[in-house]
Amino acid sequence: MNILEVENLQVTDMNTGQIIVYNSSFHLKQGNCLAIVGESGSGKSVTCRSIMRLNKPWIHQSGDIFFKGENVNHLSEKEMRKKRGKNLCMILQNGMSAFDPSCVIGVHLRETLAAHFGWSNQEIETKMKKAMESVMLKNPIETMNKYPHQLSGGMLQRIMIALALVLEPDIMIADEPTTALDTISQFEVIEQFIQLRERMGCSMIFVSHDLGVVKKIADDVLVMKDGKIVERGDISTVFSKAEHEYTRYLVSTRLEVSNHFRKIMGRV
Amino acid sequence: MGSYMMKRILVSIPLLLIISFLTFVFMNLSPQDPAEVVLHAQGVPKITDELMTQTKAELGLDKPFIVRYFDWLVACLQLDFGNSYVTGQPVWSLIGPAFLNTLKLTVVSSVVIIILSILLGVVCALREGTIIDQSVRGFSFFLATMPPYWLASLMIWYFAVKLDLLPTNGMDSYKSYILPVAVIAINYAGIYFRVVRSSVLNHLNEDYVLYARACGVPERKITMHILRNSLQVAVSIFCMAIPIILGSTVVIENVFAWPGLGSLSVRSILSRDFPIIQAYVLILAAAFVLFNTLSDIINAAMNPKLRKGL
Numbered sequence: 387m388n389i390l391e392v393e394n395l396q397v398t399d400m401n402t403g404q405i406i407v408y409n410s411s412f413h414l415k416q417g418n419c420l421a422i423v424g425e426s427g428s429g430k431s432v433t434c435r436s437i438m439r440l441n442k443p444w445i446h447q448s449g450d451i452f453f454k455g456e457n458v459n460h461l462s463e464k465e466m467r468k469k470r471g472k473n474l475c476m477i478l479q480n481g482m483s484a485f486d487p488s489c490v491i492g493v494h495l496r497e498t499l500a501a502h503f504g505w506s507n508q509e510i511e512t513k514m515k516k517a518m519e520s521v522m523l524k525n526p527i528e529t530m531n532k533y534p535h536q537l538s539g540g541m542l543q544r545i546m547i548a549l550a551l552v553l554e555p556d557i558m559i560a561d562e563p564t565t566a567l568d569t570i571s572q573f574e575v576i577e578q579f580i581q582l583r584e585r586m587g588c589s590m591i592f593v594s595h596d597l598g599v600v601k602k603i604a605d606d607v608l609v610m611k612d613g614k615i616v617e618r619g620d621i622s623t624v625f626s627k628a629e630h631e632y633t634r635y636l637v638s639t640r641l642e643v644s645n646h647f648r649k650i651m652g653r654v
Numbered sequence: 655m656g657s658y659m660m661k662r663i664l665v666s667i668p669l670l671l672i673i674s675f676l677t678f679v680f681m682n683l684s685p686q687d688p689a690e691v692v693l694h695a696q697g698v699p700k701i702t703d704e705l706m707t708q709t710k711a712e713l714g715l716d717k718p719f720i721v722r723y724f725d726w727l728v729a730c731l732q733l734d735f736g737n738s739y740v741t742g743q744p745v746w747s748l749i750g751p752a753f754l755n756t757l758k759l760t761v762v763s764s765v766v767i768i769i770l771s772i773l774l775g776v777v778c779a780l781r782e783g784t785i786i787d788q789s790v791r792g793f794s795f796f797l798a799t800m801p802p803y804w805l806a807s808l809m810i811w812y813f814a815v816k817l818d819l820l821p822t823n824g825m826d827s828y829k830s831y832i833l834p835v836a837v838i839a840i841n842y843a844g845i846y847f848r849v850v851r852s853s854v855l856n857h858l859n860e861d862y863v864l865y866a867r868a869c870g871v872p873e874r875k876i877t878m879h880i881l882r883n884s885l886q887v888a889v890s891i892f893c894m895a896i897p898i899i900l901g902s903t904v905v906i907e908n909v910f911a912w913p914g915l916g917s918l919s920v921r922s923i924l925s926r927d928f929p930i931i932q933a934y935v936l937i938l939a940a941a942f943v944l945f946n947t948l949s950d951i952i953n954a955a956m957n958p959k960l961r962k963g964l
Contacts, residue, residue: 440867442859443782471870478868483861486879488886488957494862498869533958549869 389589390414390437390557394449397432397613401444406432407613409449414557419583419590421604421621423597423636429613430593434559437591438474439466454556472502475555479562481542485534491542492530495549502553517548521578540571547578551586558582559591564599572599579603597640601625609633658954658961666947673939674730678723681932688739689715691926695740726932735933738922745929749918753937755825756907756914760900762831763838768892770843775850775888776881782855791848798844806837806909823911834910838903842895849891853884886956893949897941 390413397407407429414420422430436447439458451458453473458466470476478484485494492514499510511527518526521544534542543563550558560579564572576599583590583603594600600607600621607624609617609632617630628634689709693701710716714725729736735745774794778787797805813833814822821830857863857880866876904916911917915934922930954960 435864438868440864467867467870467872469870470868474868476865476868478861478865480861484865486862486866486883487959488883489879494866494869494871497866497871497875501870501872535959546865553869 387416388413388452389416389454390591391452392433392437392449393452395433395436395447395451396449397429397436397441397445397447399444400446405613406445407436410610410613410615411449412608412615412618414589414591415605417587417589418605419592419603421592421594421600421607422610423593423595423600423607424610425595428610430610431561433610434476434561434591434593437557437559438470438476440470440476468502471498471553471555473556475550475553475558477543477546477550477558477560477563480566481537481539481546482534482566484542484546487534490531490533491537491545495530495545498549499552513552514548517551518545520551521545521548522574523548538571540567540574543567543571543575544578547575547582551582554586555588557589557591559593561593562595563592564594564596576602597625597636598644609636655955655961659951662947662950662954666943669943670940673943674727674936675723677932677935677939678726680935681928682719684926684928686926688928689713691928692739695925730933730936735936736929738927738930740922740925740927745933749915749930749933749937752913752915752918755912756900756903756916758825759831759834759838759903759906759912759914760896763835763842763899764892764896766835766839767842767846767895770839771846771850771892772885772888774843774847776854778847778851779854779858780877794844794847797840800840802837802841803905803909805840806833806906809833809837810909823909825912830910834906834912837906838899842899846888846891846895850884850888853887854880857884882956886953889952889956890949893945893952894942897938897945900941901938 392413393411395407395410396405398405410429410433412420422433424430432441432445435441437451437453437458439447439461441447447459449459453469458469461469485491495514496507496510499505499513505513511530514530515526518529523529523541523544529537529541529545537545546563563579564575567575579590579592580603582588590603592600592604604621606620607618608615609624609630611632617624617628617633624633625637628637687706689706690701692709692713693705698705707716714722717725726736733746735749737744738748741748774790778790781787800808810822810833813820820832821827824830860883863876863880866879867873900915902916903912903914904920906912907914907916908920915937919931919934921927922934950960
């Protein structure tokens with residue numbers, strides 16, 4: 387069953403008249419992870435934000451987005467707000483800028499959970515504490531009372547994942563969640579994503595330009611270039627029998643880099 | 655936070671000392687001898703060398719420079735700025751009431767400016783590109799480009815003379831405040847609301863706003879977060895605006911015959927009444943330091959990142 391179906395999504399910048407995403411259609415199966423791959427500016431993030439209906443006011447989107455059979459594009463702003471977080475949850479690229487810099491992390495967590503559940507502060511704290519411990523964050527209560535600049539990018543990323551664990555969304559949209567991290571934090575965060583899927587069985591859209599990460603986590607892949615979907619299919623087919631030249635280029639550069647890496651490591 | 659405040663206040667003390675020293679030095683660089691000014695003011699027909707020496711001794715001008723500075727500084731700390739060279743009255747008895755009058759005008763104007771700027775800035779930013787935004791910006795531009803003395807004269811002519819609703823000058827009742835405050839507020843708020851607007855717009859595009867929206871946080875709460883962050887820029891500007899208004903009300907005070915610092919300082923400069931000018935410069939400079947410190951403290955309270963700076 388498809389939990390999300392996007393049909394003929396076209397996104398236009400009304401200020402410049404430029405089309406950012408051309409007529410794209412794709413779907414996400416229940417419990418699956420769909421990766422969207424492509425270089426910067428290819429329209430990956432805009433596609434994600436279109437699903438959440440969070441593009442800038444001057445960005446216009448047309449087409450249909452069906453979430454559990456309901457057309458998201460026709461919902462009122464109030465109905466949409468209830469879906470955000472509770473049903474459709476997003477994880478951003480840069481944890482450092484994702485939280486209000488002048489408030490402690492706990493403020494955002496409490497405000498989010500209070501918006502969706504009628505929990506008391508005590509309940510929120512217990513639930514967040516459990517979720518934060520499960521993503522390997524030590525001293526959850528202390529962490530919740532810290533400002534974003536006092537925590538590392540990887541920790542903030544894991545806090546976002548912990549929040550998602552408590553929200554239990556139907557679809558999780560992760561917009562380049564590992565790009566701003568160092569390799570060790572990347573590894574930890576990806577581990578958390580894999581566990582998250584196993585634990586909650588939620589469907590996921592995973593945007594990345596790191597094919598290594600994508601290979602580890604995704605079931606299906608979309609390759610985007612200049613606002614168009616140029617390739618789609620399950621992960622092994624796309625990696626082994628890419629039809630589009632651009633996909634082959636992405637895969638080969640990835641191989642080249644890892645071969646080069648192996649060569650260097652072999653020499654040591 | 656408490657230790658930050660203490661440090662910030664301690665840092666401003668040497669600054670005040672330097673300012674006081676410079677004020678004193680500049681006054682002493684003036685080519686005219688203070689003793690001569692005093693003798694002229696007393697109407698002495700012929701100034702002899704003997705008379706000059708005697709007056710200098712009376713004023714303490716024969717002492718070494720550094721001794722005079724410390725004498726003056728210690729006296730200033732007790733609000734004793736010496737006597738006016740022209741009238742012989744204590745400076746504080748002249749400058750005190752004038753300062754209070756200007757302060758009243760400044761405080762009322764500043765409150766109006768702050769409220770107007772935040773209100774207009776936030777509304778325009780949240781309604782960016784709409785008719786409201788464009789008309790407020792256009793109209794404010796039109797008003798802010800009018801020179802204050804001209805705008806003041808126009809308003810006096812219309813509201814005080816033609817409609818006879820408000821007094822033309824003086825400071826008799828709360829009604830006297832309306833016109834001068836309006837002129838000052840229009841001039842400053844017309845500029846400052848743009849700062850608030852652009853700051854709010856910048857923050858609207860921040861990731862934390864996107865993430866809060868993506869989490870389904872109510873828009874009302876998100877607006878409060880944006881306000882809290884974007885007003886940090888505004889706090890610095892508003893805090894600096896207060897001493898600027900304090901020092902630049904000369905024109906408005908002259909048009910509305912407001913018995914304040916502006917009129918007094920112009921009179922003193924024309925008659926070379928050094929003690930009054932010195933006190934005036936010192937009070938204004940101290941106000942700048944005071945409000946600068948205040949703005950740093952408020953900003954540190956609003957933004958935890960800044961507390962590490964000192």
